[in-house]
Amino acid sequence: MTESIETAPVLSRRALLKTASSAAACAIAPGWAMADTHSADLELCYMPASDLLTKFKAKDLSPVEVLEAQFRRTDAVEERLNNFIATYPEESLAAARASEDRYMKGEGLPLDGITIATKDELAIKGRPLTAGTLPLKDAIADETDPLAERLFADGAIPHAITTVPEMYFAGVTWSKAWGVTRNPWNTKYTVGGSSGGSGGALASGQTTLATGSDMGGSIRIPAAFCGLYGFKPPYGRVPASLGATFLLPSTSGPMARTLKDMILLQNNMAGPTPNSLTALRPKLTLPLEYDGVEGMRIAYNIDQGWAEIEPETLDLFMKAVEGLRSQGATLEEVDLGLGLTGPQIRLAITQALLSGAFGGQMKGLIAYADQLTSYGRYFAEVAATGMGPDEALAAANTIERLNILVQQAVFDNGYQALLSPTLNTSRVQADYDPVNDAPRINGKAVDPHAGLFQTPLWNLLNWYPVVSAPIGLTPYNMPAGMQIVANTFEDAICMQVAAAHEAVSPKLFSGELMPDIG
Template structure:
């Protein structure tokens, strides 16, 4: 039979309906796969396999009775940051190791209501404040393509679970690249919806940098999950009405105007990343798009300053408050994040100065997207980060240049600043170390469909491998 742990959700649903496959068979295959690979990868913070198998039997009955829901019987791994009532809500920290959630995140509620089976939760860095995934609580999560590397962060467990075949779909969240970075590093698809498209929880639903979104191995699967979780929610004042649905038929980019940015400005870009991004641009041209190379002209120092002023106003103080009480339990990178954000905020002139800088950063992006239907650019400047490294005392070198802060290797935070732009990461190829690379597809504000059209076209003309051969 088909390699079940890597079966797309869309295909699984078809096979469930035709009775070629049982939800129990699929769930059993994932459980067996997890038992085989999890000791190496460590992507799952919590396993709920016994309950999941019981729910899979219930899903079988739903198909037999002719009443399946949109995700009936599909295994979905939920990012541990997204709480589930009655389960531990640690936020990846020893400081919260005994806390239990009283509410369930809207994204998880909608997945369960649609028949999805949350069979596992996925690892994150502490407080989701890093672009890699390891913590004192859960240990080191590794990239299935090369175990010496991190799968990225903060939705690193989600990306690693998808790449290692222990889930079919996964949820993520993104405050600076936390969906797109793991997707790029694990050869998967990750979507940062425009702000307000997917409901979130207070107080961070009010932070325009924050986005919850879907992760998958195919563009169609990512769209499937996005359609389930999107739409207004009574507890989230910024959630948008009406819900927007990504259409089933995607991939025709004939005549679409696509801006190709090899760089967003002065980021350091490794030659392998540059070559893979160019290959995606050329493939889109072959698919019928009108592709124009452009210069964006941003400065990564401005983006870093704007982002950390923002973090210093909202996210950083949350981590700092916990650090003041439980500092000895926290990771070095969490303590460093809180201190770096606080210092940048104080020296940067405060929140108003940050907003003024954000407006200047968005201006050239807005001009480009006024002339083009979408923009493509690298997701990162280098293939990946070393597993287990905090990057506090160690500086990251990209393209022979030592960076002031390791997050300067990422080109994602620009689009948390431009938070109304939908952004889809799709694989662009591999680096010589075996780690996948990714490209960001950026749309005009709230034009979700355009980025999925482009992503589906890339997948059609440059299909990617889902399963690491060495795992």
């Protein structure tokens, strides 16, 4: 579902911005049909939002130039990667020209001119809202989510909608509705899920920022697979999306290639919206700069007591631990003492998700069983056959017990943050089927749903803020990630540790550390 637009070569807008009136500048035709701009395009496609905003304000660069470059990038890579279900060139171009006009007048907005790919979950009136499932493939949103309204109000340009797995219920992104989404770092492998298209679009330079949501790791998993920063805010920091008021394990959040960009988007998303029921007051605005970690006590845990981790990922994780230790923090390994296996944690998150209103929606898909993916059908059947008040009570009891154990092991002992791997391996095929495939790590069979990720614990404990930060590339050219967990609602601690990590970690999306997709 993509608009088409006729384009023509143009002179550089930045040369005109200093001298032309805003009206003249806005009259220039779009130029993403140009063929000799690859290197310059890549610079614009991957430039951080924080740098773009500075250049826009100085009139050294136009939002139109960036948008055009990113649409050229999409033309070049989208067929191989499949990150988008819809793009909006004409509408976005008009928005970019309006943004340029505001900058010419000195009236720029907080995210003015910044492209943002929105997950196929964030409703924008008149645009698709399919949840990645065939029964809803032609569904169109009839209202705009307040979170999306904020993006428009701050001048951001939602230029594309990203792919998701069916009903957001997989850690990989493929569906009967939209096909397989592949990772630009290594197209054999997945972008993760469920915010997979958002992660892939960022990693491939098709957008500057992207929205995600997280109900089992759906921001942190693709952030790790794609080499990004992703934030699962504590429940209530970001207002619940339309229809998700009582989906307690879930929250919306930001994804970006740099920590500062991630915080910029988080500051847009945080705080109450009109009529919001779940949003915390007052709004928390996070700083963009942080002190170091010297003197901080930080715990780390490798496997939650159950996970099998490949050596390549573990090596990168331990290097990240040493990077923080080298800056004067005390890093100590802790045993969380959870007493649960990965499948038991998966059962608890499934109970928490499907024993309420969302379970009713999943149950309703049974009527369309022949149109569903293997994993969509599996979870629809689980919702229909075994989820009710008993399961809700079991999940609640598990959550309370896990919280006590985490507090006792970490925060009651004076640690200010907890580190763990995000993924147990990044070696997951793009079309991996969690129902029919049998994954192995280090030659050992692992649970097909729970054995690949260490994220669901923090959706059960959804009041803890968690950043997934990139920790480098494996020898098979796939990123890996590290979770940074702070105590309940202490978002700034996550950012402080993440900032220290970013200062000494490999800089993906720069120099030779770029996805090799042309």
